[in-house]
Amino acid sequence: MQPGDRFNSAHGPHSEQIDMALLMPGFGDVVHDSQRVFRALLDALARPGRIVSVESLLPGYQADANGAALAAFASLLALADYSTPVFVQRDDRALADALRFHAGATLTRDCAQATFAYVHDAASMPPLDAFSLGEPEAPENAATLFIRVDSLTDGAPLTWQGPGIRDASTVGIAGLPGKFWDERAALASRFPCGIDCYFVAGGSLVGLPRTTRVENS
Amino acid sequence: MYVAVKGGERAIERSWDLLAEKRRGDRAVAELTVAQIREQLRLAVARVMTEGSVYDEELAALAIKQAAGDLVEAIFLLRAYRTTLPRFGYTLPIDTEAMHAERRISAAFKDIPGGQMLGGTYDYTQRLLDFTLLAEGGTGAGDEDTAPATHAEPMPRVLAMLDREGLIEQERARPDAPEPGDLSREPLTFPVDRATRLQNLARGDEGFLLSIGYATQRGYAHSHPFAGEIRNGEVAVELELDELGFAVEIGDIEVTECQMINQFAGSGEVPPAFTQGYGLAFGHSERKAMAMALVDRALRAQELGETIASPTQDAEFVLYHSDNVEASGFVQHLKLPHYVDFQSELELLRRLRTSGGVASRPAPALAAEEEQEVAHERP
Amino acid sequence: MSAREAGTELAEGYNFAYLDEQTKRMIRRALLKAVAVPGHQVPFASREMPLPYGWGTGGLQVTSAIIGRSDTLKVIDQGSDETTNAVNIRRFFARTAGVATTTRTADASIVQTRHRIPETPLTEAQILVYQVPMPEPLYRLEPRVTECRKLHALADYGLINVKYYEDIVQHGSIATTYDYPVLVNDRYLTSPSPIPKFDNPKMHMNPALQLFGAGRERRIYAIPPYTKVKSLDFEDHPFSVQRWEHQCALCGSRESFLDEMIVDDAGSRMFVCSDSDYCSSRRAAQDAPGDAAKEAA
Numbered sequence: 001m002q003p004g005d006r007f008n009s010a011h012g013p014h015s016e017q018i019d020m021a022l023l024m025p026g027f028g029d030v031v032h033d034s035q036r037v038f039r040a041l042l043d044a045l046a047r048p049g050r051i052v053s054v055e056s057l058l059p060g061y062q063a064d065a066n067g068a069a070l071a072a073f074a075s076l077l078a079l080a081d082y083s084t085p086v087f088v089q090r091d092d093r094a095l096a097d098a099l100r101f102h103a104g105a106t107l108t109r110d111c112a113q114a115t116f117a118y119v120h121d122a123a124s125m126p127p128l129d130a131f132s133l134g135e136p137e138a139p140e141n142a143a144t145l146f147i148r149v150d151s152l153t154d155g156a157p158l159t160w161q162g163p164g165i166r167d168a169s170t171v172g173i174a175g176l177p178g179k180f181w182d183e184r185a186a187l188a189s190r191f192p193c194g195i196d197c198y199f200v201a202g203g204s205l206v207g208l209p210r211t212t213r214v215e216n217s
Numbered sequence: 218m219y220v221a222v223k224g225g226e227r228a229i230e231r232s233w234d235l236l237a238e239k240r241r242g243d244r245a246v247a248e249l250t251v252a253q254i255r256e257q258l259r260l261a262v263a264r265v266m267t268e269g270s271v272y273d274e275e276l277a278a279l280a281i282k283q284a285a286g287d288l289v290e291a292i293f294l295l296r297a298y299r300t301t302l303p304r305f306g307y308t309l310p311i312d313t314e315a316m317h318a319e320r321r322i323s324a325a326f327k328d329i330p331g332g333q334m335l336g337g338t339y340d341y342t343q344r345l346l347d348f349t350l351l352a353e354g355g356t357g358a359g360d361e362d363t364a365p366a367t368h369a370e371p372m373p374r375v376l377a378m379l380d381r382e383g384l385i386e387q388e389r390a391r392p393d394a395p396e397p398g399d400l401s402r403e404p405l406t407f408p409v410d411r412a413t414r415l416q417n418l419a420r421g422d423e424g425f426l427l428s429i430g431y432a433t434q435r436g437y438a439h440s441h442p443f444a445g446e447i448r449n450g451e452v453a454v455e456l457e458l459d460e461l462g463f464a465v466e467i468g469d470i471e472v473t474e475c476q477m478i479n480q481f482a483g484s485g486e487v488p489p490a491f492t493q494g495y496g497l498a499f500g501h502s503e504r505k506a507m508a509m510a511l512v513d514r515a516l517r518a519q520e521l522g523e524t525i526a527s528p529t530q531d532a533e534f535v536l537y538h539s540d541n542v543e544a545s546g547f548v549q550h551l552k553l554p555h556y557v558d559f560q561s562e563l564e565l566l567r568r569l570r571t572s573g574g575v576a577s578r579p580a581p582a583l584a585a586e587e588e589q590e591v592a593h594e595r596p
Numbered sequence: 597m598s599a600r601e602a603g604t605e606l607a608e609g610y611n612f613a614y615l616d617e618q619t620k621r622m623i624r625r626a627l628l629k630a631v632a633v634p635g636h637q638v639p640f641a642s643r644e645m646p647l648p649y650g651w652g653t654g655g656l657q658v659t660s661a662i663i664g665r666s667d668t669l670k671v672i673d674q675g676s677d678e679t680t681n682a683v684n685i686r687r688f689f690a691r692t693a694g695v696a697t698t699t700r701t702a703d704a705s706i707v708q709t710r711h712r713i714p715e716t717p718l719t720e721a722q723i724l725v726y727q728v729p730m731p732e733p734l735y736r737l738e739p740r741v742t743e744c745r746k747l748h749a750l751a752d753y754g755l756i757n758v759k760y761y762e763d764i765v766q767h768g769s770i771a772t773t774y775d776y777p778v779l780v781n782d783r784y785l786t787s788p789s790p791i792p793k794f795d796n797p798k799m800h801m802n803p804a805l806q807l808f809g810a811g812r813e814r815r816i817y818a819i820p821p822y823t824k825v826k827s828l829d830f831e832d833h834p835f836s837v838q839r840w841e842h843q844c845a846l847c848g849s850r851e852s853f854l855d856e857m858i859v860d861d862a863g864s865r866m867f868v869c870s871d872s873d874y875c876s877s878r879r880a881a882q883d884a885p886g887d888a889a890k891e892a893a
Contacts (some may be wrong), residue, residue, distance in 0.1 A: 031612050035664040038624045042662070045631050046805045046820045047720075079628075081621055115625075136749035140629035140638045163634050163781055163823040166801075192749075192783070196632045209632040211781065211820075225683035296644040301610070404639045404814035407742045533740050543812050546649030550729070553651065553681055557674045557711050557870055560856055561773035561792040564838055569767055 018097045025060055026077055026102035033057045037078040044198060044207030049160045049169035051152050055203030068095045071200040072118050072146040079144075080105040080116055087114035087143075089125060111143075119147045122176050128183040128195050139192035142210070149199045150175035152206050162212040170217055173199050173206065181214060188213075240285045254278035263471075263500020264288055268541065269295030270401060270420045271302075272470050272499050289422075293542045299401070309464055311452045313474045313497075314374055318450035320501075323375045325443045325478055331372035336449065338503075375446040376476050376493070385478065385491040409532060414516055415509075419497060421539030423505045429529050430511035437527040438515040442494065445478040449501050473498050475506035479514045482521050492521060613660040613693040619643055623661035623816070627807060630818035635784030636748065637731050637815040645811065652685060653811030655708050655727035662723065662807070663689065663706060668696040670704035675712040675853065675870035682710070701873050711774075713795040715852045715874035718804035720821060726789045731810040731817065733777035733787040753785050756828065764833055773838070779826045780819055794837045794853050799825040842867040847878035 027033035040052040054074045061070050076099055080086050085108040088095055095118065099105040108114055111130040119125045125147065134142035149155075155174030158181075161167075176199075187194050187210070194210030208214075241248065255262055255278035265277040269292045277295060284290035320336025323329050335341075379385040388411075397412035405417065418426060433440040451471050455464040475496040483489030494514030496506035518530040528534045538544060611617065619641075626640040645653040663669065669689055673682040677699040685708065686697050698704050701716040710727040718724060734744050737755045747753065756777060763771040776793040780786045788796060789808060799806065799819060806819040819825060829835040843850045845866050852874055854867040869875035 031617060032665060034617065034620070035612075035662075039662065039664060041628060042624075042631065042805070045628055046818075079621060079625055081618065083622075084625070137745045139633045139636060140626070142629070142632075144628065163820040164631075166822045192633050192636060194632075196628070209820075211632065211634065225678050225680045226687070229680055229684060229687075293644070293648065297646050300643045300645070301616075303616075403641050406639060533742060537741070542644065543649045546651060546653075547729070547812055548650075549648065550650030553710075554674045554679055555711070555790075556855060557792055557853070558774040558790050560854075561794070561838060563856070565771065565773045569771075572768065 018101050019093070022094060022097070023101055024062075024073075024094055024098040025058075026098065027057065027074075028059075033074075034078040037074045040205070041075055041078070041198070041207070044205055045164075045196065045209050046207075047164045048162070048207050048209060048212045049165060049171040051204050051206055053204045068092055068118060068120060069146075069148045069200040070203040071198075071205040072148065073098070074203075075146055075198065075200075075205070076105070076116060076118065077103055082106055084115035085110075085113050087111050087117040087131075089117070089119045089121065092118075092120070114143050117143055117145045119145060122147050122149060122180065125177075125180075128180070128187060131195055133187065133190060133193040133195055136193060139194070142193065142195055145195060145197045146205075147176070147197055147199050149173050149201055152199060152201050152204055157217045159215045159217045160208075160212050161215075163209070165212070171206065184214070240283070249282055251275060251278045251282055254281050260501060261286075261288060263473075263498070263502045264423060264505070265291045265295055266499040267502055267505060268292045268420050268422065269299065271295050271299050289541050289545050293545065296542055306456060308467075309455045309457065311454060311470075311472065313448065313452055313472065314372070316372070316448055316450045316452045316472075316474075317469075318372055318448045320450065321372055321446070321448040323444065323446045325445050326375065329375050329378075329446075372448070374476070376478070379445075379478070379491065383488075383490065386482075386493060405536060407533060409536065411513075411517065411520070414532065414536060415495065415497075415513060417536045417539055418509045418512055421509075422541035422544065423502075423508065425539055425541070425544075426508040426512050427504060429515070429535060430508035432527070433511050433515045433529050438518065438529045439480055439523060440511065440514065441480045442511060442514070443478040444507065445476045445493075447473070447475045447503060447506065449473040449503065471500050473500065473502045473506045475503070475510045477507070477510040477514060482523070484522065492517070610692050613663050613689065614645070615643065615657065615660045619657075620661045623657055626816045627658070627661065627818065630807070630816050631805070631820055633784070634819050634823055635778075635780030635786035635817060637810075637817045639814055640816050642811045642814040646688070647684070649812035650729060651681065652708075652710060652727040654809030654813075654816070655710070655725050655811075656685065656688070656809070657811055658725050658807050658809035658816065659689065659706060659708050660693075662725075663693055663695060665693075665695065667705045668698050668703055670698050670701060670707045670873075671709075672707070672712060672714070672872075673710040674855075675714075675874075676872040678872060699873050700877070702877075711790050711792075712853070712870060713791055713798045715869070715871040716877070717798075718802060720803045722804040724802075724804050724806045726791075726806065726808045728787065728789040728808045728810040728815075729812070730775075731787055731808065731813050731815045733775075733785050748784060751783060753779075756785065760828065760830070764830070769833065770829070776835075777828055779828065781823050782826075785828075786817065786819070786825075792838065792853060793827065793835075796825075796827045796835070797837065801825075840867060844869045844875060847875045847882065849875070849878060 037054050037057060040054050044050060044052040054071050057074055058070055061073065073095065076086060080099060080103045082104045084105065086099055086105050087108055096107050100107065111117065111126050112132055114131060117131060131143040131145065132141055134140060151174040153172055155172040155176070157170045157172040160169045160171050191210065196210055197208040199206045199208065255274050258281065261281055262274050262277045265280055265288055266272050266274065269277060269280070276298065277291070280291035280294040281288065283294060318334060320338060321331065321334045323333065376385055380387050397416065398410070400413065400416050434442070451469040453466045454468050454470055456467050457464040477494035479492045479494055481489045481491045492514065494510035496509030496513065498505040498509070512529070512535060515529045516532050516535060518525050525531065623640055626638045630636065630638045642653065642657060645656055647653055647656060669686065671677065671682045671686040673679040676682065689695055690697055701707065701714045705721060706723050706725060707714060708725040708727070713724070732741065732744050734747060734755060737759055738744055760770045763769065772793070774792045775787055775790040776796055778786050778788055778796060778799060788799060801822050801824070803821050805821055808817045827835040840854050842854060844852065844854060846868055849869055853870045855870045857866050857868060859866050
């Protein structure tokens with residue numbers, strides 16, 4: 001329940017009935033699965049570049065080519081709720097329904113309103129500054145993006161440095177458009193405002209907080 | 218040979234036993250029942266419900282019993298319990314104008330529609346200790362005539378009458394008005410709107426608000442308050458249920474409401490009108506509702522364009538220190554061990570005294586062994 | 597220590613680790629953003645806990661939000677596992693989460709601490725949760741939260757530099773011995789919590805994740821592993837830590853923070869390691885060097 005529910009009967013733009021027959025199952029054990037996914041997300045963001053897996057936590061998940069990446073689905077199940085609007089880049093009814101049902105999440109078509117975003121097709125993702133970057137007094141209001149990529153290891157190697165990384169790490173994320181890194185670099189001067197990302201491939205993910213400096217190797 | 222202090226668990230358990238003994242007191246005396254507290258210490262129950270932010274007379278009475286009468290401790294117990302309760306939804310705003318009033322007065326007018334109802338109040342008692350209360354055993358049926366009368370005639374708001382002439386500002390519901398914040402769910406962030414301030418004050422410590430309100434009357438803030446209306450009685454609580462599509466009455470609660478009429482204010486565009494302060498509390502809690510109304514008005518200084526000249530008008534100062542659960546916790550946390558930090562201060566102080574030439578008073582006499590240690594400590 | 601405190605039963609009717617899932621989610625989101633902006637205080641909706649505000653509710657809520665079945669928890673206060681508050685908090689988690697608890701730093705995956713950093717170096721597999729009474733490093737100079745927020749947004753820390761300059765003029769040195777503020781990742785001025793300044797250097801480039809919870813003040817912050825943490829100082833008055841002329845009377849350590857204890861009516865003093873696990877591990881190693889080598893392996 002949220003205060004506005006009394007006046008707004010629609011839950012934002014995705015107010016169609018949930019298709020219960022096609023509903024994807026959520027966590028088998030909400031309490032402990034959420035905790036384990038969270039620890040993976042915490043570890044990934046605290047140690048950028050380190051690959052973390054949540055594979056085992058949704059054993060029944062059907063990960064076909066079109067389905068949302070398992071790691072992104074699990075992360076959103078663990079973190080989203082009625083107070084965190086979720087932007088889903090493409091029209092993914094299954095994901096939207098599952099998030100609304102299991103997490104009580106609200107969905108939004110407006111990037112700027114999103115607390116979380118799932119980007120299935122990185123090449124056509126909105127520009128980074130279309131999302132909330134936070135404010136100087138409240139940088140925590142920035143969005144968190146989950147970006148599906150082809151591979152967390154096979155891409156062109158870049159050097160990552162900064163908090164969480166001992167000296168430097170070489171990380172090769174495959175499947176990101178070049179403009180992603182340019183847009184991200186352009187945001188650096190706005191620190192503490194910025195954007196925090198997780199790259200997801202299947203059941204694995206890599207964290208990239210706004211504090212990480214990324215350069216060509 | 219020094220041995221590190223152990224047995225902390227046993228010490229804690231033993232302290233619980235001692236506490237239970239002290240709470241029970243002399244076993245030759247009958248045990249206090251929760252029902253007795255609920256019925257005969259009603260005003261304590263009212264305060265615990267208000268500041269504990271839970272309307273449940275029995276739970277509040279239980280908390281008072283468990284806390285051996287320490288109301289701030291009882292309030293903490295109730296708040297901690299509240300944290301565990303699931304939230305079903307939000308009720309409709311209570312309609313205090315439709316209250317079944319047991320007491321209703323106005324100092325601003327000699328007579329008002331619906332009349333001045335004195336009700337049961339300490340106001341006109343002589344404060345003389347009544348030693349007949351020392352004798353117990355009065356369980357006879359109450360006198361029929363003293364059963365509280367609830368008013369059948371409508372009791373329109375006194376302030377509504379002033380409003381008809383346009384003489385007093387009024388909060389009006391707007392379709393685009395933001396939802397009130399919820400301090401039990403979100404942290405207090407500044408700037409804070411009036412609705413959130415009122416929530417903070419409603420659950421704030423009565424003593425603190427009383428003092429701040431008192432200060433506003435003595436010149437610490439521009440205040441010319443008149444008690445426009447104070448009413449106490451029961452109101453219905455209604456909840457809208459999705460499945461039904463309309464609101465259902467789920468019970469009654471007793472509340473006390475105070476509307477203060479304050480110094481008029483105007484500007485170039487708006488003609489002057491009286492301003493308001495508002496107070497609301499669970500149960501029969503006039504002192505709290507009145508103090509809250511005074512403080513509410515003082516904290517509106519900024520939005521009314523008044524010079525902020527006094528701490529009573531400083532929202533951060535008042536709102537951050539109004540919660541007695543927080544205040545009690547932090548003040549009493551000084552009892553926790555702080556010896557590591559104290560050690561650091563000792564070391565610095567000794568160093569500053571020996572190197573800073575502070576020689577006006579000799580250091581306390583030390584044992585020979587100690588003298589050697591101090592000699593080593595000199596830089 | 598065994599998986600359950602002797603005699604404590606799992607409390608019925610409460611969610612795992614006490615907090616409801618909604619609250620945990622809210623705290624978890626705050627923690628992630630705290631990690632993304634090292635040293636910045638993130639507001640969170642602190643709940644009333646069974647312990648009073650000011651007694652560790654922030655640390656409690658952070659631990660409650662992160663802890664899982666496979667964790668092993670150590671709780672210390674003033675460096676000791678045996679102070680009543682540490683005992684109380686450890687029992688709280690044994691009762692509400694049933695997790696394994698330990699007094700050995702090396703065996704813990706989560707260490708919740710009040711006012712000390714363990715002497716035993718932490719590892720990448722560990723999380724240190726600090727209990728913080730006043731998260732705002734500037735509060736003594738500027739009590740208004742709204743003003744401090746602006747100063748942090750602008751990285752305007754002139755106030756504290758002036759204060760330290762005045763200390764040096766008046767006393768010859770900076771007069772702060774605990775809760776000594778640090779600059780995190782060259783950006784945010786941060787309160788390390790009331791640890792003695794002796795412990796500040798341990799925060800710099802620590803392999804463990806450091807999380808800070810202030811329940812009453814309703815703020816959370818974090819220092820990721822391997823992050824630059826620098827204690828404020830001036831070039832001509834560099835930061836330095838306390839040193840003792842004594843060694844620990846029990847284990848002989850000359851490197852650890854020592855508690856001063858008055859042991860008799862004559863005022864005789866004795867100095868003992870504040871970190872009880874560090875001290876007892878050293879003593880165990882001294883008593884049976886072969887066993888200690890096996891333990892350390």
